[in-house]
Amino acid sequence: MTLPEKPALRPLSPRFSSGPCTKHPGWSLDGLKGALLGRNHRQPETKARIVLALTRTRDILRLPSDYRVALVPASDTGAVEMALWSLLGPRGVDVLAWEAFSQDWVTDISEQLKLPDIRALTAPYGELPDLSNVDFARDVVFAWNGTTSGVRVPDGDWIATDREGLTICDATSAVFGQRLAWDRLDVTTYSWQKVLGGEAQHGMLILSPRAVDRLESYRPPWPVPKLFRMTKNGKLMSELFEGSTINTPSMLCLEDYLDALDWVESVGGLDGTIARCDANAKAIADWVARTPWIDFLAKVPETRSTTSVCLKIVDPDIVTLRPEAAGAVSRRMAALLDAENAAKDIASYRAAPAGLRIWTGATVERSDIEALLPWFDWAFAHVKRGLAKAA
Incomplete structure (x- = not known):
């Protein structure tokens, strides 16, 4: 398995928590x-x-x-x-x-x-x-x-x-x-x-x-x-x-x-904040569409959240390994990306199915979402290889 190189670009703000959520761009005391x-x-x-x-x-x-x-x-x-x-x-x-x-x-x-x-x-x-x-x-x-x-x-x-x-x-x-x-x-x-x-x-x-x-x-x-x-x-x-x-x-x-x-x-009022959420969610949707190991937890596209995007691991090598394997992968990915300061607080909610959760609300910059996605690919490849070695 060829591992991708570690991305050179990190999100300027790694804060993707679904609450409390990141401050708006330019915020200061x-x-x-x-x-x-x-x-x-x-x-x-x-x-x-x-x-x-x-x-x-x-x-x-x-x-x-x-x-x-x-x-x-x-x-x-x-x-x-x-x-x-x-x-x-x-x-x-x-x-x-x-x-x-x-x-x-x-x-x-x-x-x-x-x-x-x-x-x-x-x-x-x-x-x-x-x-x-x-x-x-x-x-x-x-x-x-x-x-x-x-x-x-x-x-x-x-x-x-x-x-x-x-x-x-x-x-x-x-x-x-x-x-x-x-x-x-x-x-x-x-x-x-x-x-x-x-x-x-x-x-x-x-x-x-x-x-x-x-x-x-x-x-x-x-x-x-x-x-x-x-x-x-x-x-x-x-x-x-x-x-x-x-x-x-x-x-x-x-x-x-x-x-x-x-x-x-300053960003265009209600229309502006909604457009920012939609653009952030679309960046993830485009990435999911070309990435075979991940999918939305929401089954129907029209019901997918544009502010709190929940994803699940669907890689066949992982989900057929053992029932808890997908959860182990997502948790290890979240920990690895936290340690790399690429993404904070992206594990799924404690009572929800194991996976990844990315806040894409209006205060998140689309450029940070786009910088985050290669880190997902990198982290998944490393965690999957580690899981395979341990099997």
Whole structure:
């Protein structure tokens, strides 16, 4: 077996983690100089920065004018939990799960909220549930993009426009990277740490008027923790969507978010960030098409993620050696590329099938993806030879 030479060119940034994700090109601490540190977050100057973040979010994402945006605690997870604990109950629930995090929502709804009428529509890693089976007379909970499986919904066409229930969408690895059908989403959540490369612990919650109507017409039968409360005396806490926050936010992290939004506008706004994600994903797709030992975990091209690309080893010499061989190869490749400072954090998620996972979000440069791919070929050849010698 002839081994390829070690590539001469390394990615300028080897950070391909799927969360927290790499900072945007050109990021530096200088961009945070305007942070109002050591100031109460309810004062006019500091609250104005939060309002600015909400306003710019609305404008850049092109949200419908009657949708509301809030900054909430505990990252995307906190935003999702706020929605589940505050909105679910009056209707049956269809919850879709095809990877690790969407399965968490199945667990929370069934084991914590213990709702009486739940349908879990599931699929194995690499596939989507049958979307035609979703009943929109019920509430529907789903992730737009499955970060740990590399599988996303192809579009919003499967979501009924005349739905009776609410749609609650965990879109944390899709917002700013993929086109969302806002008119078909009643609750949308995300965190700053994904496509924008922002800091963790802060979540964003976007509500449609239908979601607001539910909040004001329904009171859950269970105690709702303070961090999840969006109503008071049966009415929406409108101040939450006007710059007030449930708890104390980090003004340093907020300034970092505003800096990321500046960068988004510098690359062409939403169209620009989506184009960057698409170009990164295409670079990998072109390489996979000409590389026989690797394939996408996602089985259907239209459902492949353009932000979190998950790959599997399919080399026949490896997969027929023993069942765990492909996993051993991918783990050794990830360790080798980490040691070479060519790629950090590219092993698949701990609960997912063994393989490689490359974040291709907007803050990743396509030139770094292109520089990474020869390293994959080099690492695979070396690991495969080592495995053959040990057999």
